[in-house]
Amino acid sequence: MDPTEKIGLRPLTIKDLDAVTAIDISLLGKDRREYWEYKLENAETSGVPSLAAEVEGKMIGFILGKASGWEYGIPENVGWIDTLGVVKEWQGRGVSQLLFREMYSMFKKVGVDTIYVFVEWKKWDLMRFFEKMNFQRGDMINLEMKL
């Protein structure tokens, strides 16, 4: 049986704060409740809904995206994928792909023509995932300054 059959997708809301924070802790080992509160509040005005993946009423993953205009020479009609998270026991079973496909079609609906994502060069799992989703290297360079 295809395990993705019983997975449901729905828009992520501020009511999911507990669940998202818990998944995040399980993945990163760190409580970032305030951060997520801010992200989820903004998610509702971000042009496209962010998504939750559920199995029997329990959240097993989420994707956060937004549509925005350009900044520093980024063309308009750009959609961003900010974060993607799937609980450990559901990883490697197509949940990310399901979340991404749905977000992709929502981006398409609102007129986004390019999706951007930034990944740390050591996150090979994520890079492999986005490569599988047909992403190519983009034009933006990351600069940083230590304080």
Add this chain to the structure above:
Amino acid sequence: MVMGLMEPVKLRILTIKDLDAVVDIDYSLLGKKRRGYWETRLERAETSGVPSLAAEVNGRVIGFILGSASGWEFGIPESVGWIDTIGVVKEYQKKGIARLLFKELHSMFKKVGVETIYVFVNWKDWDLLQFFDKMGFKRGDMINFQLNI
């Protein structure tokens, strides 16, 4: 130090009341009206951890910088500050306004405990790359991927 400027430049916090001015400057630089975009940005600026800044000469906004402090995403460590956008009207460019705006945001980041400032620049925006190089930025660990729909 602001080079070649007779009038004093004043920095202050950017608010939603600056929407008209910011939209105009943005329009003059990019040739495109993005009012809806800026409205969202300025509304959010007030809850973004650090204030964004306006540079004024004689009560007129001549430049701005938008930053935000946030936790990590995709492996970005916590305590990261972002510079989202910086804009200076043409006739005031190359006079140290961007540097003034950056230095002030820098010290505000420091005050709230930001340890690293991140910025993303298109590799063809050489003016911006040169500017951030002068400010002491180095290449970071994040790689940009894009998918054309």
